[in-house]
Amino acid sequence: MARSNDDAAEMLREFAELLAISGGPDCKVRVYEKAARSVAGYPADIAELDEKALRKIPDVGSHTARKILEYFDTGSVGELTTLRKQVPPGLRTLVTVPGLGPKHAHQVYEELGITSVDGLLHALHEHRLRELRGWGEKSEDNLARSLREAHSAGGRVQLGYALDLASQLLYRISGLPQVRLAAYAGSLRRMRDTVGDIDLLVAAVDAEPIMADVAGLPMVARVLAHGPTKTSVLTTTGVQVDVRVVDPSVWGAAMLYFTGSKPHNIQVRELAVRAGLKLSEYGLFDVATGRLIVAETEEEVYQRLGLPWIPPTLREGTGEVEAALEGRLPSLADIGDIRGDLHTHTDLTDGVASLTEMVAAAKKHRYEYYAITDHAPLLWMQRMTTEKALEQRRRIRALERTAGITLLHGTELNIQPDGSLDWDEEFLSTFDIVVASVHSRFRQSREEMTARVLRAIEHPCVHVIGHPTGRLIGSRPPVDLDHDAVFRAAARTGTALEINSSPERLDLDGDLVRRARHFGVRFAVSTDAHAVPHLDYLRFGVATAQRGWAGPDDVINTYSEARLRRFLREKSRALTRR
Structure with a gap:
């Protein structure tokens, strides 16, 4: 809600x-x-x-x-x-x-x-x-x-907005006495960065009261279709929602059918055909006899087809079925693996919560460590100075003594059009963690932008490149980069690339994460939080990492504090040895 x-x-x-x-x-x-x-x-x-x-x-x-x-x-x-x-x-x-x-x-x-x-x-x-x-x-x-x-963009909405809307609807639907189970499916369950129609699946024996209730919800502007087991509505915000009711006995088959992308579902159905079976939203059937074999859980359906359960974030038809058949499905990073947030802001710059409030919220997330990375001076409207940064560091060290959580004093630098950064190397070396991001001049040529980002990656004090493509979903396109050159440099120098969890960014996206993994890149799944509620964005970043097939070892903030500090130290050592 x-x-x-x-x-x-x-x-x-x-x-x-x-x-x-x-x-x-x-x-x-x-x-x-x-x-x-x-x-x-x-x-x-x-x-x-x-x-x-x-x-x-x-x-x-x-x-x-x-x-x-x-x-x-x-x-x-x-x-x-x-x-x-x-x-x-x-x-x-x-x-x-x-x-x-x-x-x-x-x-x-x-x-x-x-x-x-x-x-x-x-x-x-x-x-x-x-x-x-x-x-x-x-x-x-x-x-x-x-x-x-x-x-x-085709009228699609951001993942965070779609999930919030779906949660509100599910809260209302789940309270009806006829409902056994209710969940979202489709691209929302696959956690795509944008969502078109929202698919809600409901398990119940009696569908009619549920269909009537959905049509009468206050957030419904117009009923597009109203049937005995499916109702489609347009919300007051212009999002289409399709609600389907199935019998509880076929819940697993329906969830599998309505979650997978079209290519994924085609591949799974082809497996069924080769085995003399037929797969639909009503279950897995023997073609010769028409007998229902399994339908109640997704795990049973996948298992009967010779597959392990495939996480919804992978069901895009991009090799996951082949990997499952060959026992090569990755062990994906999970939100429970995350030990800390490495990119957050306070009201010292453009955040709206104080240092104390943000640290208290991080502690509630049971983090082992937490980084404060307010903006640096060259983002001039934030009015940061060296003196303010040092005073914040003193406050962080004092707060850490009673906070019960390890606090990292960091900064988010501004990668200038020529690749230069805010502070000199001597001062930057005193921070625990340094994030560097592009905040301006997004329409440079590919050659200029690539050189700009590479110069930051090569800097011995830069540990993470923040929101690497600079996109804002639906309002600003990604910068024009030679991604492979960036990935090669990041892997070689030990510079992590961020998976920014803000639902308006989700940057890197899942496709680029998967591509970067082939170069040996490490990632930081961070929230870029500017307020306490933003810390909850982490789930979007983790889902994006999963869509890129990233495992715990690929993500530096799954590391213990000791291992994380070793990773951060190795950056400057690696470049010093060159």
Whole structure:
């Protein structure tokens, strides 16, 4: 279920968005944006807080606190309802266009009368945007590129959003008395980085009440199809959800059938055909007699076909069936193997929680070690200095004495366009761990970007390359890199590549992880957390590692503290010996 903090934060974000669209003052827009970030990242549940307690949350003033209380008391906010009526629905749609944003949406509405995506596309085709104040040929081209990229995504949503929506639906469905089991299947169970339709599977003898309940859920905007055992709905956020009910006796066969990708299912069905069997969502049958052989569990179905159980994250038809037949399935890294998080932020830079709050949250995750890696000076808007970094280090060392967890003082450096980094080698050598990431100039040529990243990899103090391709799913494409050159260098120098667990990044993705493994690359599955709830993103990163066939030994934060420190020391030694 969504946390009350998340609901309130979404309300505040909508306030900021509608104010920006309607031409409200920038200062007021920023107030709501900052409050939304703070509320979303606040570690405690805010639903029971009074106004005085709410005002103790950073960036939440008395005016905002009263709106939050009104929202929890009544389920709506009067001022927000008024704003919604003032903003044309088509204009709100424009805000969802990647690369446009509320202020530019208001501008094209006011100056060109554009109220739809079709109208925006027509204006782009006629090159009318470049004539507006603050626009030009380049910004118009960038918007057109963003629209093309969004179109190529096919209307898919990020994994984290899909999982949250599926969890809310399953919570409601699982509470019905007829339901024995309920779970998500499809690409969501395979933990793909984006999800189209959400597939929910329910085990029950009596399907009719479940179908009726699904059709009447408050988050349902429209019923697309309604049958005795399957109902398809469109949610208020535009995501299609298909709910299927099967008899509990065939649960395993149905889960296998509705989880696997098309290539995986074809391969498994071909195995059945060669054995004189037929596989469907209703079970594994003997073709000659029509007799049901197995159906209750996935393990039984796979076993009868001569296969071990194949983890859902591998079911993509990319060699997992052949590996299973030959006994070569990898032992995958699991969330229980992770001993610490190696990339996190605090409110010293762009995080919203304090050092103490983040460390306390890490301890609740039962981590053996935990790294604080706030931004470095060349990301100038974070206002980091050498003095601030040293003061944070003193605080970390003092906190470590009572925290009951090993704390690593790190930094996230900025890989500049020429590959240079923030601090000199002497100062960088004093950090426990150094992450280096690209944060700007994402459209350099392949040669320039590859040289840029390689220079950081070769630096003796850089242990991890953060979010290596720089992508933001649905809004920013990956940088143009010679991946093989990067992988070879990372393996040779002992530099880990990050699998960033943020659901808007998941970078490296599963395909690149698998490719990098062939070069002997090691990975750091980290959250890049900027708030306490972000530490829970780890499950997305681990799933991505699994999709890349990564085992525990491939992931450096499965190592014991002693082994991790040896790995970090070996980087500088390896380059020093060269």
